[in-house]
Amino acid sequence: xxxxxxxxxxxxxxxxxxxxxxxxxxxxxxxxxxxxxxxxxxxxxxxxxxxxxxxxxxxxxxxxxxxxxxxxxxxxxxxxxxxxxxxxxxxxxxxxxxxxxxxxxxxxxxxxxxxxxxx
Numbered sequence: 586x587x588x589x590x591x592x593x594x595x596x597x598x599x600x601x602x603x604x605x606x607x608x609x610x611x612x613x614x615x616x617x618x619x620x621x622x623x624x625x626x627x628x629x630x631x632x633x634x635x636x637x638x639x640x641x642x643x644x645x646x647x648x649x650x651x652x653x654x655x656x657x658x659x660x661x662x663x664x665x666x667x668x669x670x671x672x673x674x675x676x677x678x679x680x681x682x683x684x685x686x687x688x689x690x691x692x693x694x695x696x697x698x699x700x701x702x703x704x
Contacts, residue, residue: 588665588666591695595611595668596658599670613634619699627644648676651673664693668687686702
């Protein structure tokens with residue numbers, strides 16, 4: 586897949602809330618995930634697809650209910666993808682919140698090799 590095809594598929598899966606499916610299908614085994622800052626439950630940087638998937642499971646365990654998930658159309662240039670992601674969720678012990686972030690991805694050899702989030 587080229588970068589545009591990956592961006593289209595990534596956006597489609599994210600809109601459906603299928604984050605793990607997107608990771609398994611589109612990410613390289615040695616991908617890196619970078620959070621905007623180190624948080625109590627998540628490190629600033631997570632290395633490797635397995636660890637990224639585990640990080641997703643940890644986040645899901647903190648969610649009581651997912652009310653909706655939307656993304657912007659992807660912006661693609663060269664080997665980079667960016668999109669805005671909004672999740673409407675009820676977090677355990679925190680209530681309902683709207684999470685908004687810019688997600689940036691780097692593609693190499695037909696796979697996503699890095700993702701970085703900006704809130």
